[in-house]
Amino acid sequence: MATLLKLFPTCTWTGRLAHLSRKGWAQSRSGRLLPCFPASQRCASTTSYLTVEMDDNTGVAVVTMKSPPVNSLSLDFLTEFSISIEKLEMDRKCRGVILTSGLPKVFSAGLDIMEMYGKGPEHCAEFWRAVQEMWLKLYGSNMITIAAVNGSSPAGGCLMAMACDYRIMADNPKYSIGLNETLLGIVAPFWFKDTMMNTIGFRATELALQLGLLHNAPNALRVGLVDELVPEKEVLSAASTAISKWLAIPDHARQITKSMMRKPTIDRLLSHRDQDINNFVSFITKDSIQKSLQVYMERLKQRKT
Numbered sequence: 001m002a003t004l005l006k007l008f009p010t011c012t013w014t015g016r017l018a019h020l021s022r023k024g025w026a027q028s029r030s031g032r033l034l035p036c037f038p039a040s041q042r043c044a045s046t047t048s049y050l051t052v053e054m055d056d057n058t059g060v061a062v063v064t065m066k067s068p069p070v071n072s073l074s075l076d077f078l079t080e081f082s083i084s085i086e087k088l089e090m091d092r093k094c095r096g097v098i099l100t101s102g103l104p105k106v107f108s109a110g111l112d113i114m115e116m117y118g119k120g121p122e123h124c125a126e127f128w129r130a131v132q133e134m135w136l137k138l139y140g141s142n143m144i145t146i147a148a149v150n151g152s153s154p155a156g157g158c159l160m161a162m163a164c165d166y167r168i169m170a171d172n173p174k175y176s177i178g179l180n181e182t183l184l185g186i187v188a189p190f191w192f193k194d195t196m197m198n199t200i201g202f203r204a205t206e207l208a209l210q211l212g213l214l215h216n217a218p219n220a221l222r223v224g225l226v227d228e229l230v231p232e233k234e235v236l237s238a239a240s241t242a243i244s245k246w247l248a249i250p251d252h253a254r255q256i257t258k259s260m261m262r263k264p265t266i267d268r269l270l271s272h273r274d275q276d277i278n279n280f281v282s283f284i285t286k287d288s289i290q291k292s293l294q295v296y297m298e299r300l301k302q303r304k305t
């Protein structure tokens, strides 16, 4: 029991812990020992920015992002996110993940602009490696990943959703999704572009990236950026329904197929990872780019007044 609490310090188990015995341990794909519970048990763990609720009956974990006010992707958030996905990846009971937001109106506002504004090269490099890591973990996951997009999802938020296998969005024309980097005076990196091209094709990506298009929910469905629109209150239940279809496919066949589709894109970043970090750092620390970010942040804040 003490070992279990050391391994999962923030985990609240709704099952009966006292009944765990040595028999209750299973080996993960990487050879790590993980606790194994009877089928009816659920586990919820909460970190600073995420809640992970694992249902052992279905093998599906719901990962809820909760970093007020807008789930922007800070260095700390990204680090926590990647660790959580890695943990689920190693848990052989977990076959699928539903990613959603616990905040109203926003799925994720994308990269935290304050991590890129007024920061030195070392910080920018560390931040960018964390952005890469989040994408590598999610896009390369062996698990089934469904984005339950229950609010707006610009830029890095859109990347997160596109890195999943299937996207369900709330049918609210006020919510938008897209890679709007050019509107900030910055450029979507090649692997953001590749992910979008793999999702909606070359021409739609060319238009979307140059114009920094943020598609409202109906347009997002029309261009194929999301796969389904459902009433806002039904986003999570629709994600559960959708994932059951994916769970019916034998894991090994689905995983090999997913890897066949995504590996070339992942390998491209892996083989240029340091160069991509250097590009980002030299681009984002330019005075002209810093000025663009400042103007964009000021406009965001002015919208309120």
Ligand SMILES: CC/C=C\C/C=C\C/C=C\CCC/C=C/C(=O)SCCNC(=O)CCNC(=O)[C@H](O)C(C)(C)COP(=O)(O)OP(=O)(O)OC[C@H]1O[C@@H](n2cnc3c(N)ncnc32)[C@H](O)[C@@H]1OP(=O)(O)O
Residues within 6 Å of the ligand: 069, 070, 072, 105, 106, 108, 109, 110, 111, 112, 113, 114, 152, 154, 155, 156, 157, 180, 181, 184, 186, 187, 188, 189, 190, 279, 280, 283, 284, 297, 300, 301, 304
């Ligand atoms: C040669 C070069 C070749 C290659 C290039 C090399 C490298 C690439 C270089 C750069 C790549 C960078 C890629 C960047 C990706 C990104 O993700 S950038 C982030 C883009 N995000 C946005 O544009 C979203 C902006 N936010 C919004 O539109 C809205 O906030 C919202 C629709 C998400 C939510 O709207 P509301 O509910 O109305 O909330 P508010 O607007 O009032 O916001 C509340 C609060 O939060 C602050 N905020 C919002 N978004 C961010 C953010 N992304 N980061 C940090 N902070 C954010 C906002 O200012 C408000 O703050 P306060 O006023 O309350 O202090």
